Amino acid sequence: MPRIVLLGPPGVGKGTQAGPLAKTLGVPHLSTGELLRAAVAGGTPLGREADVYMRAGRLVPDELVLHILTERLEEPDARPGFVLDGYPRNRSQAETLARLVPVDIVLFFELPEHALIERLTLRRSCPTCGRLYNLATLPPKVPGRCDEDGSPLLQRSDDAPEAVRTRLRTYREQTEPLLEFYRSTGQLRSIDASGTTTEVGHRLREALDRPNP
Ligand code: AMP
Secondary structure (H helix, E strand, C coil): CCEEEEECCCCCCHHHHHHHHHHHHCCCEEEHHHHHHHHHHHCCHHHHHHHHHHHHCCCCCHHHHHHHHHHHHCCHHHCCCEEEECCCCCHHHHHHHHHHCCCCEEEEEECCHHHHHHHHHHEEECCCCCCEEECCCECCCCCCECCCCCCECECCHHHCHHHHHHHHHHHHHHHCCHHHHHHHHCCEEEEECCCCHHHHHHHHHHHHHCCCC
């Protein structure tokens, strides 16, 4: 079973694609953002520390994220394979991941910055099941309510304009250089992340079926 990493800027649609992809492949979807948000919601000491960074749109210190990720990777369902979304986000995390588990493919999602800002500001999520919506392209059936469980939809605090600017800057400075890293290891495959969820999903499957160059 494959070990796949989804790489790309915030708002590019990694989280939207990760769930269905993981389901098709029969592996769990691991999202460091989701794991951290669960720790924040649970009020754990790690969650309280991470919360300050997350609200500001900054990266949570490596050792905290690593702690939460290794715990999750050690669970039996993640041993054979996974779709990992949100990690690594800097060079040191990429090196740590390479020591932790062998990753088969790194899928890079590409989208111009203006489209990212639009997606982030229109994004809403369900606090109960985590399902993501976009008010323009993927709206809920009943305005403001989750299709799955009817919970009132929320905007993430780090999707506010100031935090969005910081997250995009952090991405450019720390995460984007990883493209070179994974290009040099031969693990990188890029996909165009514009268009609808279905279109991107098709491109993603095509990229996974592509033989290695
Ligand atoms: P995401 O849901 O992936 O956009 O992550 C939301 C926030 O969680 C980020 O803006 C960071 O503050 C934090 N975060 C998630 N993954 C990482 C990571 N690998 N390293 C550092 N911070 C992270």
